[in-house]
Amino acid sequence: MNQQKNMWGGRFAGATDQSFGEFNSSFAFDRRLFEVDVRGSVAHCNGLAAAGVLNEEEASRIREGLQTILDQSQAQPEYFESLQSEDVHSFVESKLIESIGDTGRKLHTSRSRNDQVATDLRLWLRDAIDLLQAQVRSAQEALLDLAEQHRDAVLPGYTHLQRAQPVLFAHWCLAYFEMLNRDRERLADTRKRVNVLPLGSAAIAGASFPIDREAVARELGFDSVSRNSIDAVSDRDFCVEFVAACSLIMVHLSRLAEEIILYSTTEFGFLELGDAVATGSSLMPQKKNPDSMELIRGKSGRVFGDLMTLLAVLKGLPLAYNKDMQEDKEAVFDAFDTTRVCLEVSALVLRNVEVKEERMRGAASQGLMNATELADYLVRKGVPFREAHETTGRAVRLAIERGVELHELPLEELQSISHLIGDDVLATLSLENTLKTKSQTGGTSPERVRLALDTARNALII
DSSP: OBOOOOTTGGGOSSOOOHHHHHHHOOHHHHGGGHHHHHHHHHHHHHHHHHTTSSOHHHHHHHHHHHHHHHHHHHHOTTGGGSBOOSSHHHHHHHHHHHHHGGGGGGGGTTOOHHHHHHHHHHHHHHHHHHHHHHHHHHHHHHHHHHHHHTTTOEEEEEETTEEEEEEEHHHHHHHHHHHHHHHHHHHHHHHHHHOEEOTTOTTTTOOSSOOOHHHHHHHHTOSEEOSOHHHHHHOOHHHHHHHHHHHHHHHHHHHHHHHHHHHTSTTTOSEEEOGGGOBOOSSOTTOOBOHHHHHHHHHHHHHHHHHHHHHHHHTTOOSSOOGGGGGHHHHHHHHHHHHHHHHHHHHHHHTTEEEOHHHHHHHHTSSSTTHHHHHHHHHHTTOOHHHHHHHHHHHHHHHHHHTSOGGGSOHHHHHHHOTTOOTTHHHHTSHHHHHHTOOSTTOOOHHHHHHHHHHHHHHHHO
16 A cells, blocks of 8 residues: 555654554544545535635636545445545545645645534534434334234233233334434434534634635535634534434333343243344254344443443543544444444334234233222222222232132122222223223323324324
């Protein structure tokens, strides 16, 4: 490989130690900013031309040269191995000079790598956010499709991993839909703060040439320009926000994974993963392992670690740019890559899972899960809730002693606990009625869930 001269070598008489040069280099990972670096460079070239720093012939040569190296990078898989570079910015500049000669050296006028990398990161993150939002939407669509396929399925709802109250399986799916909906909103909100142009801040003090920053911002699709040059080159809040949003996505995917893992065990038996998203055992032929979901649960820790990395790197940094900030990119890239693939696999699993409706309904009909319904029944008869709760507790204890469900207790035994219990109690305690009564907004009644599914589907269209 050719040895590339550093962009900052004029002040130095000696050569950079090879080991330190390798340690200092970020090109191995920041090369993925190549395309956005070229986009930003084109806009900066246009800004220089509009300011009269470049004449039209120079600007045209630079634009053509940038397009040439972009085309070459796409046509030649080995393109990035052809030159040793400290970072993607020096690589682009070197390739441009190689392509068009000394005119390429004028491009860096009124620009520092400090505002350049901040601009590149924001351009890259903007595209990454758009892609992640699409992936979140895909996972939400998979949840809705699954819910609509099993609209009447009933699932035991749990608190403390103890059976609590029956819910519709579709209602359970919608719970994760809502989590992912907030994730999409968080990404959209983060994008607003990402979409601010730092280019024109130079190294720290701002640009010395009359470049129209607002025109450059419009060309690159930014909503506004940064208001303080010191902050602009040292701000990585937007990276933290992005990785924090990824972390919450991973929290939600990990919770979903945990429940799918539990529900696909023999002990629960509510779900079975399709062969496309499960693995077997090298020793035990009967096994079907939920590796897809276990990996998602495990990979959440990587993204949380990326967030901690960013916070630790930024804590205590003096203004403005410091080389510590080179460590931001691998954390951001890893958080994006990991979250993206986990969203993709989650949607794939949801489209390759068998729902055992009969098993779920049987479980939802056992475990005294209609106890709250009996307490509410007594409240409707005029009993204060605390008294109704205590009375129902005695009925629960009696059912446990008899080894039966509440609705299987003889009517006379229920009436011995409270004279207000009438013949209508058995209909009240039915599974269908237990679901039907939860009819307020956010509840699990069939009608309310049907409306919620329609609302959720419409939300994805917007």
